[in-house]
Amino acid sequence: MDILIIGGTQFVGRHLAEAALAAGHQVTLFNRGKTGPGLYPQAETLVGDRDGNLDALKGRKWDVAFDPSGYLPRVVQQSAELLKDAVGRYVFISSISVYVDSDNADENAALNTMDDDPNSEDIPKYYGALKVACENVVTETFGDRGLNARPGFIIGPYDAVPRLPGLLWRYEQDGERVAGRPEQGVQVIHARDMADWLFKAVEQKLSGAYNMTGRPVKMNDLLDTVVSLTGKNTPVSYVGDELLKVRDIPPVDGVGYWVPTEAEGIMRANVDKVFAAGYTERPLRQSISETLEWLRREGFQSDNLKERIEGRVLSLEKEAEILEAFKQQS
Ligand SMILES: NC(=O)c1ccc[n+]([C@@H]2O[C@H](COP(=O)([O-])OP(=O)(O)OC[C@H]3O[C@@H](n4cnc5c(N)ncnc54)[C@H](OP(=O)(O)O)[C@@H]3O)[C@@H](O)[C@H]2O)c1
Structure with missing residues (x-):
């Protein structure tokens, strides 16, 4: 498959890139060229900025785009619009923080909103609610070609978060x-286990939301x-x-x-859905x-x-x- 990763050079994106390369896929990374430049010489790197400069993506086609670097719906909207007819499927890395209360939450549990401040782009304050809004962009744009992965605490090599x-x-x-x-x-979930399952999910044309943790x-x-x-x-x-x-x-x-x-x-x-769909840790x-x-x-x-x-x-x-x-x- 031809794979696009929007990001791909810090942590989760690296595991997606490595899983894709190990499976023999053609990989394109799109990023600003600041984080981990030159990490994957086997992959093509396109340089741009997902907020305002997506020119390098124009006129190209991929089987699937993975988006591990989206935090704001305004920004995810830009890649979603541009790639709507250029990718077969779009996989967004969201978060378990989308839930008002994640205690035993399945994928239908109540989601965070930012009704009090709907235009805010304060990511630390509205991290979960902004991920919900990003997911909505993916669902509205791609329908059953879109998948929103909702990871819990992610672990594994390359982790930049001090947990x-x-x-x-x-x-x-x-x-x-x-x-x-x-x-x-x-x-917790190992980033590579998540990446491996997401590739299976793409092959099986799964869509919608999946809690992803162990x-x-x-x-x-x-x-x-x-x-x-x-x-x-x-x-x-x-x-x-x-x-x-x-x-x-x-x-x-x-x-x-x-x-x-x-x-x-x-x-x-609640992780029953993803385990029932073949996730293994x-x-x-x-x-x-x-x-x-x-x-x-x-x-x-x-x-x-x-x-x-x-x-x-x-x-x-x-x-x-x-x-x-x-x-x-x-
Ligand atoms: N850690 C956890 O426990 C946890 C839990 C739940 C969910 N998550 C989610 O998992 C994801 C983790 O992402 P990650 O950082 O590991 O992904 P990553 O894809 O490995 O790294 C981020 C990438 O985005 C690129 N990037 C940053 N700003 C950009 C811009 N404006 N335009 C283009 N590219 C840009 C960076 O490269 P450049 O700097 O070179 O542009 C880098 O390649 C996040 O979505 C997070 O919300 C994490």
């Missing part, structure tokens, strides 16, 4: 670690796996919610996927091992990741304070 990388960075350090509740569920695993199973892979025999103290809440630790990123009990629904989206141990290997090889050195970790992830100093408070309390 699993932040957690692994902490577990690479010496000493004891703080965690929340051992029984908390954690629901079956939840327990926090203590996740952390036991991490400790066994780092080989550091790290002691882990499960301190519960309160000591983390009073210190305003950011949920999800702060202490490696910890969320307070009342917010655990974000780790419980690799073992969690393999996902973590691949990510750790990548981080040790190049990720931990990247300035970008270091900066992001420093801003979002529990520092070792603060962790020591929490451990001290926990010991005094118990």
Whole structure:
């Protein structure tokens, strides 16, 4: 197949590109040429800007376009309009954040809106509602040739978000670690598993919305796996919610996927539809091992990741304070 990826050089797009190249497809990447230039010499790269300069896409045809880099409906509208008759199918990477409440949400659950500020382009504030509006553009333009993938927390090599990388960075350090509740569920998807299933979905001409994440695993199973892979025999103290809440630790990123009990629904989206449609996930141990290997090889050195970790992830100093408070309390 001839494949177009709008983006393709950071994380999810890289896994789409690698899955496509491994399957022998012809791959075209369209991006500004800023992120990861020259990563895939086997692919053609077209340079432009999806917001206002799509000229390089004009007059071309592809079997399918994957869009992992859309956040604003105004911008997704531009590629959708241009590609309406130039691609067979259009796959948009949306998010599980489209739901008002993702606790056991299936694809028909209530979606976020931005009725209070309908023209806003404030992505951090309206991330989920803006993804809903992007999905609507895809559905209106492509009908049953469009697919909206709604991933949960994505993991795997190349991850630019300091969640699993932040957690692994902490577990690479010496000493004891703080965690929340051992029984908390954690629901993640490997970017390559997502990419592989999306190719199957295209071949089967699937359309509409699909929640895309894994079956939840327990926090203590996740952390036991991490400790066994780092080989550091790290002691882990499960301190519960309160000591983390009073210190305003950011949920999800702060202490490696910890969320307070009342917010655990974000780790419980309903994934029956995608599993019934043939989605399979690799073992969690393999996902973590691949990510750790990548981080040790190049990720931990990247300035970008270091900066992001420093801003979002529990520092070792603060962790020591929490451990001290926990010991005094118990
Ligand atoms: N991480 C998670 O846990 C998570 C969860 C749910 C959903 N998601 C979704 O998954 C997707 C992740 O995307 P990714 O960053 O990994 O995708 P990616 O395709 O690997 O990287 C982003 C690409 O977009 C290109 N790009 C950025 N601005 C552009 C512009 N104005 N015009 C043309 N190209 C542009 C970048 O290249 P240049 O800079 O060279 O232009 C880069 O190639 C997002 O849609 C996100 O909402 C993520």
